[in-house]
Amino acid sequence: MRHMACIEDLRQTARRKVPRAFFDYVDGGAYAEQTLKANCADLERVKLRQRILVDVSERSTRSTILGEQVSLPLALAPIGLCGMQHGDGEILACRAAQEAGIPFTLSTMSICSIEDVAAAVDKPFWFQLYVMKDRGFVRALIERAIAAKCSALVLTVDLQILGQRHRDVRNGMTVPPEWRVKTILDIASKPAWALSIARGKRKTFGNLAGHIRGMENINSLSHWIAGQFDPALNWKDVEWIAGLWPGKLILKGILDVEDARIAAQTGAAALVVSNHGGRQLDGAPSSIAALPPIVEAVGSSIEVLFDGGIRSGQDLMRAIALGARACLSGRAYIYGLGAGGKAGVARAIEIIRNELDVSMALTGVTGIGDIDHRVIAVM
Numbered sequence: 001m002r003h004m005a006c007i008e009d010l011r012q013t014a015r016r017k018v019p020r021a022f023f024d025y026v027d028g029g030a031y032a033e034q035t036l037k038a039n040c041a042d043l044e045r046v047k048l049r050q051r052i053l054v055d056v057s058e059r060s061t062r063s064t065i066l067g068e069q070v071s072l073p074l075a076l077a078p079i080g081l082c083g084m085q086h087g088d089g090e091i092l093a094c095r096a097a098q099e100a101g102i103p104f105t106l107s108t109m110s111i112c113s114i115e116d117v118a119a120a121v122d123k124p125f126w127f128q129l130y131v132m133k134d135r136g137f138v139r140a141l142i143e144r145a146i147a148a149k150c151s152a153l154v155l156t157v158d159l160q161i162l163g164q165r166h167r168d169v170r171n172g173m174t175v176p177p178e179w180r181v182k183t184i185l186d187i188a189s190k191p192a193w194a195l196s197i198a199r200g201k202r203k204t205f206g207n208l209a210g211h212i213r214g215m216e217n218i219n220s221l222s223h224w225i226a227g228q229f230d231p232a233l234n235w236k237d238v239e240w241i242a243g244l245w246p247g248k249l250i251l252k253g254i255l256d257v258e259d260a261r262i263a264a265q266t267g268a269a270a271l272v273v274s275n276h277g278g279r280q281l282d283g284a285p286s287s288i289a290a291l292p293p294i295v296e297a298v299g300s301s302i303e304v305l306f307d308g309g310i311r312s313g314q315d316l317m318r319a320i321a322l323g324a325r326a327c328l329s330g331r332a333y334i335y336g337l338g339a340g341g342k343a344g345v346a347r348a349i350e351i352i353r354n355e356l357d358v359s360m361a362l363t364g365v366t367g368i369g370d371i372d373h374r375v376i377a378v379m
């Protein structure tokens with residue numbers, strides 16, 4: 001992995017190693033992918049201010065997120081089907097994150113279950129919750145996350161209905177894969193991937209399989225999931241979940257100032273400014289465009305986290321300078337996982353850390369607390 005110079009190198013390697021349908025599932029976004037593209041393009045437009053002759057010999061990227069010490073203001077975002085990029089992907093990514101000193105978030109739609117990951121790692125991780133119509137199942141999931149000692153619950157609030165991803169439709173992307181000749185030939189040409197998946201603990205949604213009565217068969221499970229996202233989800237449900245969860249609650253998927261103000265009054269510890277990585281409302285603003293007004297509106301009443309388009313340490317610096325406490329990384333680490341398993345995730349984190357560190361030096365700052373509007377160049 002040492003020859004991977006940047007996240008784009010990991011992406012190109014993942015593209016070669018992971019079957020097309022699964023790579024595209026990660027790489028793509030909703031509809032015309034305008035918001036997906038805007039996430040990265042708008043970040044690139046934020047220019048950093050080069051400063052000189054400041055003593056930057058003693059630098060640190062350490063910070064805190066929700067009071068937790070972190071070596072870098074970054075957490076790994078929840079990624080559904082993470083374990084389809086590499087066998088046992090969730091366990092490998094969680095280990096890489098914990099070794100690097102940053103939080104890992106396990107998705108409701110993961111391949112390895114909450115219990116699989118808890119048994120395989122030493123420290124607590126975050127659990128992301130999708131609210132299903134079956135509220136008994138939601139309650140059971142929360143209880144499982146409590147039993148596994150998860151240190152935060154990330155409630156995703158921007159997926160009451162699924163945005164269409166054209167690439168998934170064209171590729172026949174399903175779990176398990178739709179067996180087209182093209183798919184079989186593609187998988188046959190990726191033997192290392194196939195072997196890692198074959199050796200992995202599970203081949204389907206670990207948090208769901210075996211926990212829903214009558215859904216032992218994979219195809220009926222996929223059918224159940226498709227009908228389970230709840231368009232009726234509303235702020236009252238947030239109250240209900242906050243009542244069930246004794247720990248820190250994070251609301252993920254806020255892009256609007258008015259929603260942010262309401263979120264700040266729920267008692268949640270943090271919100272994540274996010275458009276789900278451009279996978280939901282196409283035509284929505286980029287996350288970075290939404291960040292400053294939200295930070296201004298909520299002040300210090302709630303911790304503001306950020307995701308969408310982070311592909312480098314420079315991007316991380318831009319988001320922090322514009323008011324984020326820390327960022328979540330989605331695709332950047334998933335490309336690493338597809339490219340090289342645990343070592344690939346570790347490399348993705350290392351790349352971002354090194355880029356942040358050098359950017360700090362070149363903008364004349366020595367600590368994360370010093371990164372603010374002063375590191376942004378006025379154009």
Ligand SMILES: Cc1cc2nc3c(=O)[nH]c(=O)nc-3n(C[C@H](O)[C@H](O)[C@H](O)COP(=O)(O)O)c2cc1C
Binds near residue numbers: 077080274279
């Ligand atoms: C392949 C993929 C799967 C995702 N699955 C979930 C999920 O299960 N739950 C969730 O809250 N967000 C999910 N997201 C959104 C991410 O958590 C995060 O918001 C997004 O990836 C950030 O954008 P970035 O990929 O540009 O870093 C997913 C994103 C991707 C790319």
